[in-house]
Amino acid sequence: MEIKQAEFIISAVKREQFPKDELPEVAFVGRSNVGKSSIINALTNRRKLVKVSGTPGKTRLVNFFLINNNSYFVDLPGYGYAKISKEQKKDWGKMIETYLQGREVLRRVILLLDCRRIPNEDDMLMYNWIKHYGYDCMIICTKSDKLNKSELAKSERTIRKTLNLKESEKISFYSSLKKVGGEELLDKIFYEVL
Ligand SMILES: Nc1nc2c(ncn2[C@@H]2O[C@H](COP(=O)(O)OP(=O)(O)O)[C@@H](O)[C@H]2O)c(=O)[nH]1
Numbered sequence: 080m081e082i083k084q085a086e087f088i089i090s091a092v093k094r095e096q097f098p099k100d101e102l103p104e105v106a107f108v109g110r111s112n113v114g115k116s117s118i119i120n121a122l123t124n125r126r127k128l129v130k131v132s133g134t135p136g137k138t139r140l141v142n143f144f145l146i147n148n149n150s151y152f153v154d155l156p157g158y159g160y161a162k163i164s165k166e167q168k169k170d171w172g173k174m175i176e177t178y179l180q181g182r183e184v185l186r187r188v189i190l191l192l193d194c195r196r197i198p199n200e201d202d203m204l205m206y207n208w209i210k211h212y213g214y215d216c217m218i219i220c221t222k223s224d225k226l227n228k229s230e231l232a233k234s235e236r237t238i239r240k241t242l243n244l245k246e247s248e249k250i251s252f253y254s255s256l257k258k259v260g261g262e263e264l265l266d267k268i269f270y271e272v273l
């Protein structure tokens with residue numbers, strides 16, 4: 080699949096602002112700095128659709144991007160940024176929950192993990208949260224250009240073990256820098272979504 084059109088629609092701070100046109104949604108979530116903005120830009124072929132490494136303080140925004148006029152990419156606020164206050168953490172949780180609770184048009188949640196890191200407690204919590212709400216969770220490991228083939232295999236084993244993944248649960252690797260295999264990855268992302 081190829082993304083021919085990508086358009087920023089809204090940074091929502093509350094439910095009433097979420098799109099109401101019932102198009103299917105794919106949401107991206109992950110630790111701050113995992114490469115979430117970069118992968119959305121890479122897959123949509125847009126250098127600045129999403130700001131890379133913007134101020135991590137915007138913990139409450141849920142950004143919607145209209146894709147090919149038939150679906151949305153939803154950029155959920157990142158977690159695990161060290162320097163935010165307790166209050167902001169609460170806001171983050173509330174906002175994610177507001178979005179994940181009963182979002183019928185949400186077809187898939189993409190959990191991004193840095194391929195060089197062992198998933199931490201926040202990652203595990205997020206993974207379990209997605210499952211708890213009954214959504215289809217797809218794991219994409221970012222920054223794959225940073226590891227060689229055997230290191231990538233090791234990374235996959237570590238992630239599988241840490242998150243206790245079933246064999247049927249697949250992991251994809253991607254580099255927003257190299258952008259190899261973007262169309263195949265999009266096929267997987269949109270599988271049974273459209
Ligand atoms: N080497 C490499 N660096 C990346 C990749 N993706 C993101 N980065 C870098 O990681 C940092 C965080 O990226 P960003 O997309 O802003 O992460 P976000 O906080 O999750 O939105 C930036 O310095 C990016 O340039 C990648 O695939 N390869």
Ligand SMILES: [Mg+2]
Nearest residue numbers: 115116130132
């Ligand atoms: Mg970002």
